[in-house]
Amino acid sequence: MKRILLFVVTNLAVMLVLGIAASLLGVNRYLTASGLNLGSLLGFAAVMGFGGAIISLLMSKPMAKWSTRAVVINDSADPTHRWIVSAVERLAGQAGIRMPEVAIFDGEPNAFATGAFKNSALVAVSTGLLHGMNRDEVEAVIGHEISHVANGDMVTMTLIQGVMNTFVVFLSRAIGYFIDKVVLRNDREGPGIGYYVTTVVLDIVLGVLAAVIVAWFSRQREYRADAGSAALLGRKQPMINALARLGGLAPGELPQSVATMGISGKPSGLMALFSTHPPIEDRIRALQQAQ
DSSP: OHHHHHHHHHHHHHHHHHHHHHHHHTTTOOEETTEEOHHHHHHHHHHHHHHHHHHHHHTHHHHHHHHHTOEEOTTOOOHHHHHHHHHHHHHHHHHTOOOOEEEEEOSSSOEEEEOSSGGGOEEEEEHHHHHHSOHHHHHHHHHHHHHHHHTTHHHHHHHHHHHHHHHHHHHHHHHHHHIIIIISOOOSSSOOHHHHHHHHHHHHHHHHHHHHHHHHHHHHHHHHHHHHHHHHHTOSHHHHHHHHHHHTSOOOOOOHHHHTTBSOOOOOGGGGGGOSSOOHHHHHHHHHHOO
């Protein structure tokens, strides 16, 4: 319940901030007495589209810690913790990034990386992952997450999400205005019911299409991180073994804020279009065929 409440409050706060920003910039007044101001509409769409994505990125690390109850172990004296921190430090050095924060969270097998900047990231693994895999496999998973960080995947996905959001906001309102004024011939000053209905419907329809596109980019990023892990370790078999092990386990469920950066998912049927992760079998096949 606390997670749901935090999610709702956070989103309301983000929308309030974006609304104030749009008002201060004057881009929320795109519907004028003389018609639709496309320049202002584009500005409004960009504020709403990129604003939410960027705020989410900036909040990603503290939100991930809170929502997963992850415990940072960089200074822990526990031998297992020291091994994990040492593995992260070594692989981060090979990848050319600064040492991330390292954390453990309770749950079924999974891991994730997050953070707004590659040199101040967080890499976390679950207790289920540590108990269900040998050290070579855990190291391969850590290499996968380090590759996400080194590749700048958090920022890349934020930019892609921002572009998609901007197109959704812009197109839904531009088409809504056209339907209202040209198709339904609303000659009153200001938008009519046709504008509002069309905008709401297109926000949903275009939002779904945008989610499919973003998910496709995310799946390509997973293949790249798998290959990155193999490169960091100097061999691909540990990553193949780790994926095979994950294929036989129920992946741990992660909060939405970090789900795209998790190590595993099990998409099927139509929902595979919206999955941020490719099927395990496809990932193993891609690694096996890699030169």
